[in-house]
Amino acid sequence: MDLGLKDRVYVVTGATRGLGHAAARELVADGAKVVISGRDDKQVAEAAAELGPNAVGVAVDNSAADAPERLVAAAHEHFGGFHGVLVSVGGPPPGFVADNTDDQWRTSFESVFLGAVRLARTAAAELEPGGVIGFVLSGSVHEPIPGLTVSNGLRPGLAGFAKSIADELGPRGIRVVGLLPARIDTDRVRELDGLSADPEATRAANEARIPLRRYGAPEEFGRVAAFLLSPAASYLTGIMVPVDGGMRHGF
Numbered sequence: 001m002d003l004g005l006k007d008r009v010y011v012v013t014g015a016t017r018g019l020g021h022a023a024a025r026e027l028v029a030d031g032a033k034v035v036i037s038g039r040d041d042k043q044v045a046e047a048a049a050e051l052g053p054n055a056v057g058v059a060v061d062n063s064a065a066d067a068p069e070r071l072v073a074a075a076h077e078h079f080g081g082f083h084g085v086l087v088s089v090g091g092p093p094p095g096f097v098a099d100n101t102d103d104q105w106r107t108s109f110e111s112v113f114l115g116a117v118r119l120a121r122t123a124a125a126e127l128e129p130g131g132v133i134g135f136v137l138s139g140s141v142h143e144p145i146p147g148l149t150v151s152n153g154l155r156p157g158l159a160g161f162a163k164s165i166a167d168e169l170g171p172r173g174i175r176v177v178g179l180l181p182a183r184i185d186t187d188r189v190r191e192l193d194g195l196s197a198d199p200e201a202t203r204a205a206n207e208a209r210i211p212l213r214r215y216g217a218p219e220e221f222g223r224v225a226a227f228l229l230s231p232a233a234s235y236l237t238g239i240m241v242p243v244d245g246g247m248r249h250g251f
Contacts (some may be wrong), residue, residue: 004231006031011071011085013062013119016043016185019136020088022222023229028054030226033079036072037040037062062089062115063107068122068238084132084229085123087116089187091138092150094195100150113153120176129173135162138230139182139244159240166238175237177228182244183207187217211246 009028014020016038024034024047027039033054038044041059048057056078075082092108093100121135127133139145141159144152159178166176183189183206196202207213221243227233228241242248 001232003030003227005226005229006086007033008231009033009035009075009079009081009192010083011035011037011075011119011123012088012138013037013071013086013247014066014088014090015163016040016047018088018090019181019184019190019218019221019225020086021047022186022218023038023086023088023136023225024051024055024222026219026222026226027142028052030230031224035074036076037067037071041099052089061111062087062119064112064115065118067115068119071119071127071202072122080190082123082126083130084134085119085165086125086134086225086229087119088136089116091148092154094147094192095149096147097149105153106149108154112151113158116158120161124169124174125133126170127174130231130234131173132175132233133162133165133169134176134178134229135159136176136225137162137178137180138238138241139180139248141178141180141240142248142250144184147192162240163238170237175234177236177238178250179225179228180242180244181216181221182242182247183210183215183242184218186218189215190205208243209247216243216245 012024015024015036043057044057048055056228137154138154193202
């Protein structure tokens with residue numbers, strides 16, 4: 001199936017590793033061009049080089065006020081256009097309500113929530129009909145995840161924001177979509193499993209809760225993201241798509 005991605009240009013944040021990188025890789029594989037971001041200069045340069053000539057890296061923190069303008073400007077400068085954005089941010093620090101400090105909440109809000117709002121706002125002002133804004137969220141949008149209190153507090157609010165702007169931007173022909181990953185086999189998920197006393201037993205218990213009985217591969221997530229950002233998904237907006245192997249049992 002041709003997704004219609006050839007020569008379309010996307011900004012993908014948090015794309016030096018994990019889900020953002022997987023999405024960027026699949027977009028490039030299907031013919032798109034990407035501007036990727038991350039906080040570390042070296043990691044951004046290495047990730048862009050791995051993706052090839054259709055990728056450019058910009059070292060910037062999602063929480064920086066000028067990040068959206070810099071990323072969109074890079075898309076125009078290097079590739080002559082801008083068709084969409086996928087906002088992916090590293091997960092907030094784990095912990096229960098008594099563990100997380102005010103500083104952790106503030107930092108996470110700036111990066112996970114406000115940074116995403118800023119980028120979506122900038123993209124909305126730039127995009128033409130057919131453009132798309134995507135958010136990498138979490139299964140915690142529907143059900144809190146034990147030990148991820150900060151994420152549980154911020155991700156559902158960002159999902160509500162995404163639904164709101166889907167209604168606002170729909171008449172302009174701009175789509176808004178969300179992805180809700182669960183146990184995808186990334187460094188972040190392995191790090192969370194590693195916090196338990198017995199990581200192997202924790203993974204086995206998690207796999208037993210997944211109808212497909214395994215963690216998802218990053219490329220499986222990346223292919224879903226590429227489809228949702230593509231013209232092939234042109235009548236999909238305002239939706240939250242679980243990428244979780246069937247863990248969510250509600251409709």
